[in-house]
Amino acid sequence: xxxxxxxxxxxxxxxxxxxxxxxxxxxxxxxxxxxxxxxxxxxxxxxxxxxxxxxxxxxxxxxxxxxxxxxxxxxxxxxxxxxxxxxxxxxxxxxxxxxxxxxxxxxxxxxxxxxxxxxxxxxxxxxxxxxxxxxxxxxxxxxxxxxxxxxxxxxxxxxxxxxxxxxxxxxxxxxxxxxxxxxxxxxxxxxxxxxxxxxxxxxxxxxxxxxxxxxxxxxxxxxxxxxxxxxxxxxxxxxxxxxxxxxxxxxxxxxxxxxxxxxxxxxxxxxxxxxxxxxxxxxxxxxxxxxxxxxxxxxxxxxxxxxxxxxxxxxxxxxxxxxxxxxxxxxxxxxxxxxxxxxxxxxxxxxxxxxxxxxxxxxxxxxxxxxxxxxxxxxxxxxxxxxxxxxxxxxxxxxxxxxxxxxxxxxxxxxxxxxxxxxxxxxxxxxxxxxxxxxxxxxxxxxxxxxxxxxxxxxxxxxxxxxxxxxxxxxxxxxxxxxxxxxxxxxxxxxxxxx
Amino acid sequence: xxxxxxxxxxxxxxxxxxxxxxxxxxxxxxxxxxxxxxxxxxxxxxxxxxxxxxxxxxxxxxxxxxxxxxxxxxxxxxxxxxxxxxxx
Numbered sequence: 243x244x245x246x247x248x249x250x251x252x253x254x255x256x257x258x259x260x261x262x263x264x265x266x267x268x269x270x271x272x273x274x275x276x277x278x279x280x281x282x283x284x285x286x287x288x289x290x291x292x293x294x295x296x297x298x299x300x301x302x303x304x305x306x307x308x309x310x311x312x313x314x315x316x317x318x319x320x321x322x323x324x325x326x327x328x329x330x331x332x333x334x335x336x337x338x339x340x341x342x343x344x345x346x347x348x349x350x351x352x353x354x355x356x357x358x359x360x361x362x363x364x365x366x367x368x369x370x371x372x373x374x375x376x377x378x379x380x381x382x383x384x385x386x387x388x389x390x391x392x393x394x395x396x397x398x399x400x401x402x403x404x405x406x407x408x409x410x411x412x413x414x415x416x417x418x419x420x421x422x423x424x425x426x427x428x429x430x431x432x433x434x435x436x437x438x439x440x441x442x443x444x445x446x447x448x449x450x451x452x453x454x455x456x457x458x459x460x461x462x463x464x465x466x467x468x469x470x471x472x473x474x475x476x477x478x479x480x481x482x483x484x485x486x487x488x489x490x491x492x493x494x495x496x497x498x499x500x501x502x503x504x505x506x507x508x509x510x511x512x513x514x515x516x517x518x519x520x521x522x523x524x525x526x527x528x529x530x531x532x533x534x535x536x537x538x539x540x541x542x543x544x545x546x547x548x549x550x551x552x553x554x555x556x557x558x559x560x561x562x563x564x565x566x567x568x569x570x571x572x573x574x575x576x577x578x579x580x581x582x583x584x585x586x587x588x589x590x591x592x593x594x595x596x597x598x599x600x601x602x603x604x605x606x607x608x609x610x611x612x613x614x615x616x617x618x619x620x621x622x623x624x625x626x627x628x629x630x631x632x633x634x635x636x637x638x639x640x641x642x643x644x645x646x647x648x649x650x651x652x653x654x655x656x657x658x659x660x661x662x663x664x665x666x667x668x669x670x671x672x673x674x675x676x677x678x679x680x681x682x683x684x685x686x687x688x689x690x691x692x693x694x695x696x697x698x699x700x701x702x703x704x705x706x707x708x709x710x711x712x713x714x715x716x717x718x719x720x721x722x723x724x725x726x727x728x729x730x731x732x733x734x735x736x737x738x739x740x741x
Numbered sequence: 742x743x744x745x746x747x748x749x750x751x752x753x754x755x756x757x758x759x760x761x762x763x764x765x766x767x768x769x770x771x772x773x774x775x776x777x778x779x780x781x782x783x784x785x786x787x788x789x790x791x792x793x794x795x796x797x798x799x800x801x802x803x804x805x806x807x808x809x810x811x812x813x814x815x816x817x818x819x820x821x822x823x824x825x826x827x828x829x
Contacts, residue, residue: 324786331765331793337800338758341748341808349812462781476778478770478785488766514813518804525797533790669749739745739810 253574254402257581258412261442262419265588268434272427282617283357283608286428287600287624288510291352297433298511299520301593304436304443305503306336306524307531309394309587312447312579315532316561317554319539323468323475328487329536333528335495336504337521343499343665344508346739348517350668351509353738358597359505359664360605365736366667368729369675370610375682376660377605380502383657384598386650389635391591392417396639398587401559402580413639416584417632420592425625429510432592439582439589446579447534450558453565453572454538458545461537467544475543485701493706497658500665503597598631599624655689655705662709662716670720671733677719685712748807757799764792 276285284290293301319326347362356362360380364373392413399412407415423431468475479487498504511517542557545564549557566576603624608615615623638650663678689708691697698704725733748754763769767789770776776784 324783327786327789330790331796334765334793334796334800338762338796341754341800341803343749345747345808345810346749349810352812352816460781462778465778465781465783473775476783477775478767478783480772484766484768488768491762491766514808514810518808522801522804525800528793528797529790739747 252403252406253577254580255407257577258399258402258407258415258584261581261585262415264438265419265423265435268438269423269426269431272423272430272434276427276430283600283604283620284355286621287357287596287603288506289429289433291510292512293429293433293507293510293516294512295516295519295523297437298507298516299523300437300440301433301510302504302507302520302524303527304440304586304589305507305593306333306498307440307443307527307586308391308590309398309583311531312443312450312535312583312586313398313558315535316539316542317557319536320542320549320554320557321551323472323540323543324477325475325479325483325487326539327536328490329532330528332491332494333532334525335491336498337525339495339499340508340521343668344517344521345514346668346737347505347664348508348511348514350736350738354736356509357506357604358600359500359502359660360601363660363663363667364605364609366733367663367675367678368732369679372663372675372679372682373605373609375679376663377601379656379660379682379686380601381598383653384502384594384601385631385635386653388591388594388598388632389638389650390653391587391594392635392639394587395584395591398580398584402577402584410640413636416588417636420588420595421629421632424592424596429596432589432596433510435592436589439585442578442582443586444530444582446575446582447531447538449572449575450538450561450565450579451534453568453575454541454545454561457565457568458541458561461540464540464542464544467547471547482701489702489706493654493658493703496661496709497654497705500661501657502601502660503593505664506597506600507593595628595632599628602627652690652693655693655703655708656686658705658709659685659689659712662713666716667733668737671730671737672720672724673716673733674720674723674725675729677716677723680719681712681715684715685709745811746807746809748803751803751807754803754807757803761792761796761799765789765796 276290315326315329319329347356350356350362354361354365356365360373360377363376367373395416396409396413399407399416400409403412423435427434465476508517511520538561539557542554542561546557546560562576562579565572567573603620607623607627608620612619659682662681666673667678685708687708688711689704692699692704692707699707724730767785770785774785778784779787
């Protein structure tokens with residue numbers, strides 16, 4: 243998403259510096275208000291399970307919608323036309339999938355003080371290998387997710403400041419700020435900064451939309467052009483395009499709902515009522531974000547026709563340049579837009595880093611390495627391991643490996659393999675621990691294998707193939723040999739829902 | 742103790758989700774068909790958007806009426822965390 247912005251420079255640096263200062267201020271405020279915080283895992287990683295509707299909503303929002311939504315989606319809409327309209331319903335799918343497990347998982351989170359998704363898996367299956375495999379897949383997926391955000395931060399900063407600030411300096415500046423406010427205030431800082439970052443993002447995309455509508459014309463001229471040149475961009479998808487639409491809905495719906503940092507936000511809600519209200523708001527956000535950036539991409543078809551694939555990747559930058567040249571208002575609005583984009587990337591990265599640290603603190607160090615450690619020590623280990631991971635990822639971002647590049651691409655494909663353990667385990671007491679372990683392992687290997695060799699049978703994504711095999715093994719293995727009566731009694735006891 | 746209800750155990754929730762999921766996949770338009778434009782937007786896209794909005798409205802209904810556990814009664818809500826994040 244490297245975007246070249248001719249208009250920016252020192253004003254970009256000013257906005258980024260202001261933004262960094264604001265984030266640090268929030269971290270400091272969170273620290274001063276909650277001095278006892280570092281003592282406990284609950285306080286640090288879940289904000290004391292006290293997030294209210296607004297903050298919870300914005301932290302869900304800013305975690306789910308990244309800078310890529312703003313920079314990457316319009317070019318795709320530009321190239322695919324209305325066939326990319328799927329980007330609106332797939333964000334709604336996430337909430338639909340949440341409703342299939344979040345109500346029960348939230349109640350269990352309160353009852354057992356669950357901190358991470360692995361916490362639940364460990365409680366449910368009482369199996370070291372399942373918990374460690376799930377934690378490993380999550381840490382691996384989260385680390386790659388973080389790496390992708392770092393690269394995006396660097397490119398965003400270099401683009402916004404017109405190269406005045408080089409890529410590397412941009413990455414270091416924001417990582418230092420991000421780690422500082424996360425360490426100062428934990429989940430509270432992250433959620434509060436998410437609120438500011440979410441507002442910046444919303445402001446940016448709406449200004450971009452209104453500016454484009456005003457200066458480049460509406461959807462009508464884009465439709466005329468498509469009708470004349472590429473009518474398939476106006477037609478409903480069919481054949482492989484329809485399969486792609488379908489598998490995106492399923493993959494994004496399930497995958498994004500069970501992202502570990504998304505699941506962890508369920509535990510941070512102050513109450514069930516709070517969580518419910520946040521979900522209702524989230525159900526309408528796709529129209530205001532994905533829908534808006536989709537329209538921007540369509541408007542671009544008429545405004546800047548005939549771009550090649552590589553040129554179209556620059557679409558948002560090209561449109562922003564053109565808008566910024568109109569007048570002072572749009573100049574500053576576009577500077578703020580790209581500030582908002584970088585903010586959105588940082589807000590995704592901070593959530594991922596916090597969840598990464600919590601899995602290390604709680605599920606590896608706290609459960610298996612030193613169960614008797616104090617909560618303070620566990621938090622400290624999580625912070626330090628998180629920092630080491632960040633340093634390693636920055637080095638990787640600096641010197642991208644020439645070979646084995648794909649090991650840094652796997653994210654979704656691996657994270658999604660923890661879904662059967664997480665979700666089926668909530669409802670099915672017969673579910674066999676061994677089948678869960680083998681399913682997760684084989685599903686992850688299949689998904690990784692398909693990704694490496696670039697195989698996508700029937701046009702369905704590799705992660706989904708892995709998940710299908712994983713599910714088949716879980717269900718088949720359990721039907722062949724269900725969990726023992728003692729294990730089922732334990733499962734009934736921890737699930738606790740009786741009707 | 743209030744009556745417990747989870748969306749996942751309600752048949753009407755599954756039926757609603759299945760129907761709306763079918764509608765947000767544009768498989769039901771004849772192959773090679775071009776639909777008329779309304780304000781520059783193809784009709785089929787508007788139908789998919791309306792179905793998506795219907796899904797959001799249905800989600801709202803499910804959350805408000807089909808989801809109720811006893812966790813707020815058992816574990817309390819804001820009283821236990823007075824003014825922690827500075828909002829009501």
